[in-house]
Amino acid sequence: MKICFVNDSTSQNNWGCRATTYAMYDLIRQTDAEVVSVVKLGALNGVGMDLFSLKSRAISLLKEYAYDKPRLRASLRFMQHAARRKRHGKLADPVTLADFDMTAREVQAGRLFPVTRAAIDQADLILVNGEGSIYNFEKKGRMTLFWMYYAKKYAKKKCAIVNHTVQLNDPRMLEIFKAVYPILDDVVFREPASYDEAMRYFPYLEEDLAADAAFRWKPLMGDHFLESYGRLGACSIFPYDAGDFDPSKPYLCITGSSALVRAEDKDPIDRAPFFELCARLKDIGGQVVVVAPDITDETLLAPVAREMKLPFLPAATPLGIGLDILANARVFVSGRWHPSILASTGGTPSVLFSGNTHKIAGLGRLLGLPDASIDAKRLGDATPQILDMTRRFLDEGEVRRSDILARVAGHAKLAERNVRCLMS
Known part of the structure; x- marks a missing residue:
């Protein structure tokens, strides 16, 4: 055919x-x-x-x-x-x-x-x-x-x-x-x-x-991850810098949302909630890696990472690097559909806030994550809630990660329905 x-x-x-x-x-x-x-x-x-x-x-x-x-x-x-x-x-x-x-x-x-x-x-x-x-x-x-x-x-x-x-x-x-x-x-x-x-x-x-085909990605984990990313500068994508990021130590990731920096937005970009979130996440989780899976996230978050001297991965980061970093994080704070899926392939739970459609709520159901109904445009109000959920996921540790990995395995199989029309 x-x-x-x-x-x-x-x-x-x-x-x-x-x-x-x-x-x-x-x-x-x-x-x-x-x-x-x-x-x-x-x-x-x-x-x-x-x-x-x-x-x-x-x-x-x-x-x-x-x-x-x-x-x-x-x-x-x-x-x-x-x-x-x-x-x-x-x-x-x-x-x-x-x-x-x-x-x-x-x-x-x-x-x-x-x-x-x-x-x-x-x-x-x-x-x-x-x-x-x-x-x-x-x-x-x-x-x-x-x-x-x-x-x-x-x-x-x-x-x-x-x-x-x-x-x-x-x-x-x-x-x-x-x-x-x-x-x-x-x-x-x-x-x-x-x-x-x-x-x-x-x-x-x-x-x-069914489920998104992205559930079928397989990241490098454990010793394979450390071997690939433990080298100096392995995560630095010019002109940005991963700083002193140490993949052998626990870390959290944070990104933006498809609901933010929209073409139709009339108000200036508000980075204040992300400055506060990064500072508070650093207090409870150690290293914080700021990721920009889309160019709009880069516009939003590059100044935050630069001013706070945090490791930063831009939109042009090779997909394999982004996948591996997200999949090995302890928690991902995210309003992004696909990056949260990529994180889940390593068992990483996401504290989800809203995107440009109800897809994020749908993803929470797929991954068995609590529905916090956090509005991406009111993150400042939701900071305590985000921090509480982050602590909860950290406390649950491998129990939560194992549950997510089991769900991902099922979704990777369900994703085959996307090509069922080619098999008839």
Whole structure:
């Protein structure tokens, strides 16, 4: 079977994007199917993703500069959307089912998105790695739905969406969801909050709930970990420094959240809660390693790590290093979905605070973690709660870690459901 893999996110400066796409490819390789074409996440967002082009790098640098300047970021976002619409009009950004049909006819006629159309034409089945795209009224979610609609109704292809979260908190997205999901050949959710939400509209089966492919990663542990990271500078990623981090001694990790440093945020970045958290965590857990699995976390936390002289791992850290550091931590304080999964593969419990969707609540259920309902934008208020949960996990030690590892083993097996449509 020839596959068009939609939402390849390996070129994103984000540990989780890379982790889940590589894991999905590994699952596909264990079947008789062949990936003959891909659609990058950048294409779903309406931008080119030639990582090494001058234009791509310039845009990336400008965005990074603007993360800490809300007004400039909002202006850039407005100009970017205006430029896209000027080039193709509303057809390049369909927002209703009627728009879907108009855009689909333009694609079919060869007047719009010829590269994506060619990728779909090559395949027998369109396999969509949904991840966390379908929420609010995000363009990447709308375009994911559009290409599934086009693939089924116009290209007459088999189509499945797997490995994904869906949060239908916008009535416009809900309307499209109700039209697209019933015509798909397979649907597989990655966590129970999304499964429960979809069950409100369609009678999905227990077998339609799986787990994220990232649960299949295997970190270096114990002596193998110490052998790899005990060398001087082994965790220092230029231009940042891991300082005097000693992997032979206990340590905690902390990161940000997908709910923070959003493009639509109007207020300046508030780092004060992270300064306090890092200081308090250091008092109870010894070493604190600050990690930035996404470029937004880097913008948020690099100044914290630099001022407090804490080891820091940036977004460009090789995935294997990030995996191993998280998996060997005693506790991870996190509002990030994939990094918390990577941590769990070594048994590390996460003190979870909110992300940009209900996926974090779903992850807590998967890992048997207490639901603290901590709002990422009110971390200062939740500092005592976070510290109490951290102490609890430290006290539980290997009992908690063993429970998490047992759950991870089950989820790694369940993740195989993401490619069940390739086995029929």
